[in-house]
Amino acid sequence: MANRTVNLQYLAGAEPIARARAMLRARAVSVVDEMRELVAVPAPPFGEARRSAWFATRLQEAGYAPVCDELHNVIAAHGPLDGCLVLAAHLDTVFPEDTPLTPRERDGRIYAPGISDNVRGLAAILALARVLAEVDLGLPRTVAFVGTVGEEAAGDLRGMKHLFREGGPLRNAAAVIAVDGSGLRRIVHRAVGSIRMRVTVRGSGGHSWADYGIPNPLHALTAAMARLASMPLPSRPRTTLTVARMQGGTSINAIPAEAWAEIDIRSEDAAVLRRLDEAVHTVLTEETRAARVGRHGLEVDSQRIGERPAGVTAADHPLVRVARAATRMIGERPELIASSTDANVPISLGIPGIAIGAGGESGGMHTLEEWYSDEGGAEGLERLLLTVAGAASAL
Structure with a gap:
């Protein structure tokens, strides 16, 4: 399927998408409630099974038939995976098994290890999966909702590498949007690659x-x-x-x-x-x-x-253009940046990929004092919806 020019402003005015946006705005508070529950489910490095099962159960309750692989990656979609648009969030955290995970609240912030990175991303994907199960947007591509293992540190992107391996279930995806943490502006389109070695x-x-x-x-x-x-x-x-x-x-x-x-x-x-x-x-x-x-x-x-692996999705690629337009539509200025995310893997294979935040504000990343505030949370959900709808229509 060839890339097509999409007027996101026009697309967003269509009744199904307008209804989906309203639903996400109305559910923004319940998304945060779900974050409080999810953050207490452990997902230490190489120990994501419990959070994987939790995520799969929520997708099943939303009407999907999720598949969990041997690594505990989760995939759910209404339609074929070949040529799909992948919406992925990583399940794992950097914190060891014995880390206290009970959320604490103070001055409008929720404090808990992993509450933003990446409980926010997972909760946003679940919110969008539920809305797309209820509202037929008429998108020309399947949207696959994916929870990945091994994004952090020594995990070395093992979940995405497995899913996009030769013969893997997502190898023929049309594009990938990784949802990672909070924020309304950043669009990661340049994948920072790395090699780590021990020499003796x-x-x-x-x-x-x-x-x-x-x-x-x-x-x-x-x-x-x-x-x-x-x-x-x-x-x-x-x-x-x-x-x-x-x-x-x-x-x-x-x-x-x-x-x-x-x-x-x-x-x-x-x-x-x-x-x-x-x-x-x-x-x-x-x-x-x-x-x-x-x-x-x-x-x-x-x-x-x-x-x-390293790589780049060109700044003028339709996927990046759609994400930029979606960012402007919520009143923010897009920032194109480089980082290491789950999107590295597809980008390195020539599959268009980006990573974006899911709204809200956060700080203290990878520390016991990590926090999330839902200022701009609803806008982040809308931005995600608009990016998905635009990408599925443009690619």
Whole structure:
């Protein structure tokens, strides 16, 4: 199906969409009530099963037949998935299993770990799923409502990678809208990719006096890390290289037998990521070879501990244009930004993708003092509806 020009202002004036907007405005308070319930359902890293089941149950109650896969991703749709418009929110949080999750309220704010990231996104998707089950908008594409696992930190986007793998249920989707957190302005259309690795240098080790002169893994590693830290990086596309952690040795009077470092590389450009990945290994190889003394050498190996693909959905793509128009229709100014979200995966595969917030305001992200305020919450739900309706019609 070819992309089409859509007049979102005209589309929004149609009776079904006007009715759906009114329903979402009327239900904005109940959406927040549902957030209070959902935030108390744990979803620690690699432990999303309970929240997945909760989310699937709510979709079933709304008249869908949700499918949960072996990773606990959830998909629900009235129609075929090939060529669908995916509306996705991640189920997981950054918080460990034993984190207290009971919400507290003060000065118009709800405080609870994960209340915005991403309970707000999940609740907004449920609200829209219910409205679309009640009102036939006459959209030319199926809208698939998806809850994903493994978006945060070490999850490494494993839920989306599984869903969009070769032969996966969403591989042939037309486009993806990831709903992540609060806010009314941001439109993430540039996917910040990352490579995270642990590099380890090993030697024979020995006594700091008696064996002095044999190669020291920590010396070689720090020399390599110093070179990497001084390496010039492009500002466009924005690129970063961070030596985040280092460790080595067992005693003050011993030459370490092993030393390791963890490195985080990020860029909006996949080719830049690949070049920096190669540069890290080149520098490590050169420094460990230079440290060799006679028959005493060093070994180096690298373990990939995370990889998120990069890419971009063009600023003038119909999906981005629709999201910008929807943002203006609620009286806000759209902000096009780069970030790492569930949309990284489809974008890297050439499938148009964006990520947007679901309205409201928030702060303290990824801390125990994370909070959400529903100022602008109803507008966020309307913006989401308009973006979905416009995208399903334009693509």
